[in-house]
Amino acid sequence: MTDKAYNECVDNFADGVYRFIVKNIRHTEDAQDIVQSAFEKLWVNRAQVLPEKAKSYLFTVAYHQMIDHIRKSNKMPLSDEASIPHQPVNQAQTELKELLMRAVNELNPIQKSIVLLKDYEGYSYREIGEIMNLSDSQVKVYLHRARIILKNKLSAYAPTAS
Amino acid sequence: MQLNESTYETIFLLYIDNELSHKERLEVEAFIAAHPGYAREMEALKATVLSSENLQYPFKGNLKQQSTETSLEGMVEEDLVEDWDATYATILKADLEAIPGLSTSFKNSLKKATASEAIIVKSFGFNQQKFTYAAVAACLMIFFGYQQLTKTPVSNSIAVNTTNLVVPNTNSNKTSDEIASSNASPKTKQEVIIKQQAITQQQAITKLQESNASKTQRINVTQQESIAMAETTPNNSVLDNQAVMKEIPRTYNNPITINATSLPVSTANIDAEPIVDEKGLTTYEVIDTEDPNRTIYIANFEIDGNKFRGITRRVSAFLKRNKSDKEK
Numbered sequence: 001m002t003d004k005a006y007n008e009c010v011d012n013f014a015d016g017v018y019r020f021i022v023k024n025i026r027h028t029e030d031a032q033d034i035v036q037s038a039f040e041k042l043w044v045n046r047a048q049v050l051p052e053k054a055k056s057y058l059f060t061v062a063y064h065q066m067i068d069h070i071r072k073s074n075k076m077p078l079s080d081e082a083s084i085p086h087q088p089v090n091q092a093q094t095e096l097k098e099l100l101m102r103a104v105n106e107l108n109p110i111q112k113s114i115v116l117l118k119d120y121e122g123y124s125y126r127e128i129g130e131i132m133n134l135s136d137s138q139v140k141v142y143l144h145r146a147r148i149i150l151k152n153k154l155s156a157y158a159p160t161a162s
Numbered sequence: 163m164q165l166n167e168s169t170y171e172t173i174f175l176l177y178i179d180n181e182l183s184h185k186e187r188l189e190v191e192a193f194i195a196a197h198p199g200y201a202r203e204m205e206a207l208k209a210t211v212l213s214s215e216n217l218q219y220p221f222k223g224n225l226k227q228q229s230t231e232t233s234l235e236g237m238v239e240e241d242l243v244e245d246w247d248a249t250y251a252t253i254l255k256a257d258l259e260a261i262p263g264l265s266t267s268f269k270n271s272l273k274k275a276t277a278s279e280a281i282i283v284k285s286f287g288f289n290q291q292k293f294t295y296a297a298v299a300a301c302l303m304i305f306f307g308y309q310q311l312t313k314t315p316v317s318n319s320i321a322v323n324t325t326n327l328v329v330p331n332t333n334s335n336k337t338s339d340e341i342a343s344s345n346a347s348p349k350t351k352q353e354v355i356i357k358q359q360a361i362t363q364q365q366a367i368t369k370l371q372e373s374n375a376s377k378t379q380r381i382n383v384t385q386q387e388s389i390a391m392a393e394t395t396p397n398n399s400v401l402d403n404q405a406v407m408k409e410i411p412r413t414y415n416n417p418i419t420i421n422a423t424s425l426p427v428s429t430a431n432i433d434a435e436p437i438v439d440e441k442g443l444t445t446y447e448v449i450d451t452e453d454p455n456r457t458i459y460i461a462n463f464e465i466d467g468n469k470f471r472g473i474t475r476r477v478s479a480f481l482k483r484n485k486s487d488k489e490k
Contacts, residue, residue, distance in 0.1 A: 003227055010225045020221035034219065039225045096209065104212065119212035124217060125181065144175045150210035 001046040001054060009054045010039060016055075017062045020116050024109065026068055034069060038062040059121070060131045063113060070109060094155070103153035111146035115140055165193045170200060174207050267270050291483060306473050317374050 001009075017038060022031035038061040042049060049057050106113055113132060117123045123131070125139040134142070163186050165173055170193075172226075176182050177190045192199050450456065 007226045008419055010222055014219040014222050014225060015217065019215065019217040022217065032219070035219055035223070036225065043227060047303075055265065097213065100212065115212065120214065122180075125179075143179065144172065147175055147178075147207060147210045148171075151206050155206065 001049050001051050003046075005051045005054070006043060006046050009051075009058065013055050013058050014039070016121055017058050019120060020059065020113075021062055021066055023104075023116050023120075024112060025069060026105065030069060030073075034062055034065045037065055043102065053140060056131060059117070063131055066113075067109070099154055100150065103150045106153070107146055107149060111142050111149070114143050115146050115150075118143060163189055165190065170203070171207075174200075174204055177204075178207055178211055292487070295480065295484070299477065301475060303477060306469070310469060 012034060018031055018035045021034050022028055025031055025034075038058050041061050042054065042058055097152045104115060107115065110132070114128055117128045117131065125136045125143075128134070128143075129136050132139070163173065173182070173186075173190060177187060182190065194204055
């Protein structure tokens with residue numbers, strides 16, 4: 001990868017990586033640090049990274065750094081099935097988007113990352129599996145479980161909100 | 163693809179994840195059109211898909227790198243160092259200004275570490291740890307080398323300083339043991355030689371007395387000294403010393419006569435018999451050390467080969483390791 005291609009990666013993928021990380025850890029400064037570290041690693045290894053693989057490389061590095069960050073800070077639960085507390089919803093949070101984000105934030109990190117990569121970045125099961133070191137079927141199962149959880153949570157929130 | 167009550171949820175999830183082909187998508191849409199009850203289920207699943215959100219990374223400009231592919235060409239190292247110093251100072255200044263509340267002394271302490279120092283250290287590939295290793299290795303080499311040189315046994319250090327060396331046969335009444343004990347602690351190499359020569363002479367005297375040989379004979383002093391060398395040298399050096407003996411020319415310049423009752427040669431290897439003249443005087447030779455044709459062997463020492471190889475092996479291993487670290 002040339003220096004020019006690297007700068008193009010910054011233009012094209014920095015926002016996506018940042019959004020993916022900040023939606024996961026919900027901490028802007030830490031997310032900025034992780035994005036910076038991911039691009040620093042891409043710059044150091046630019047000779048070995050092909051331009052067409054740069055996006056996947058960035059997300060992979062950022063994801064693993066995010067996992068390390070979560071483990072260190074212990075801010076989020078790591079269990080497969082996250083407990084979903086039924087908290088009352090304010091009137092201001094009645095919009096579907098806010099409800100959905102609230103439900104997504106209550107997913108476990110793996111499911112949450114898969115949902116974000118799928119919906120925000122449009123990655124296929126195979127690409128998500130490459131980034132997160134999972135098989136296609138594992139990604140499919142995790143994602144489907146997450147969708148069911150989100151659907152149930154939305155249906156649970158909706159009567160309260162209404 | 164079979165759509166029914168048990169499989170619809172999985173297929174609907176694949177539908178919203180865009181994992182179905184165009185044909186399969188049409189089948190799903192036809193199924194929903196035929197069964198309106200499943201439309202609500204599909205809407206509920208579609209609601210779980212996150213809509214795109216525009217969230218921008220605020221420091222995108224800091225991530226970009228200046229292209230170095232062309233700018234480095236034609237630049238000498240001083241230019242690179244100056245350029246990097248300037249860049250470092252700019253970055254440091256910007257960072258310090260961005261962080262409020264830092265004291266002036268703390269900022270100045272950060273400025274002391276210039277980039278040029280780091281580049282110098284990096285360019286030489288030598289840090290403090292490597293320097294320590296190298297210093298320790300050098301000290302060990304000097305220590306072992308000095309030890310090996312000073313550890314050489316006395317018997318192997320034969321100095322043949324024969325200039326005007328006259329050995330009076332004053333110990334004729336003593337046995338060789340007495341002579342050896344009287345010279346138990348020689349202080350110089352010359353004393354050692356004199357002691358060895360005296361022992362040899364005493365042994366020869368004893369032999370001659372036993373055989374009742376009362377003739378006067380002349381002695382080749384050079385050869386006698388060589389015999390002494392051969393007798394006091396370890397077995398592995400005898401042949402070498404005998405070879406040396408053959409190279410030494412036998413000359414009889416300026417013979418010196420000394421009162422003596424009888425004189426040497428006791429070993430069977432000696433081919434020249436000592437000569438004692440009619441007056442009972444033994445003749446010694448004075449060696450001319452200024453003679454360019456004469457070879458005089460001053461000293462001989464040996465180094466333990468195993469220990470020397472051990473030292474060289476350690477040094478070579480250290481150098482290889484240092485080189486591999488530098489390459490990394």
